[in-house]
Amino acid sequence: MRVHCTSTDADGRKIVTRYGNSELGWNHFTHRHNIKKCAILNAALKDKVDRNDGHGRLEYDGVAIRTGGSPAQVKFVVIVQYTRKTKDGRYDAGRGQKIGVINAFCRNQPNNKCPAWMNQ
Structure with a gap:
């Protein structure tokens, strides 16, 4: 499968x-x-793993913040399978x-769908 984005986490993965x-x-x-946008994923992936199941599933939490006239904050999760094969x-x-x-x-959003402003 072709690669669209790459990132390196705080542990060098x-x-x-x-x-x-x-x-x-x-x-x-x-x-x-x-x-x-890859930048959304990279914002969470550049930090340490928030949850690790010990079998290659890693979860990274992130927060998107909108400033200006109508500020907002949204929590999101990036899930990684850091193994050769899926479970x-x-x-x-x-x-x-x-x-x-x-x-x-995105967490706490209808259908876990992120707001459009995150992609601007």
Whole structure:
């Protein structure tokens, strides 16, 4: 699967976001959850892991802040599968590769969909 974005977290992990499909990766969350910029993912991925299941699933929390006339704050999550294969074994990134970002979404928003202002 082709890579759309790359980032490095605080622990030095190189994390890719692949184009993917309707189930995982960029093509999953860009439409479903309205995240359309690599910079949004990178804002969360540059910090330390917030949750680690010990089996390669890493979760990074982020906060988007809008300033100006109508300020707002939205919490979002980026989920990474930092293993060669997905948990269900259906996807394989290839020898020496990691799956990368499988999902990203906003918390406490209708359908976990991020507001349009985050993509400006």
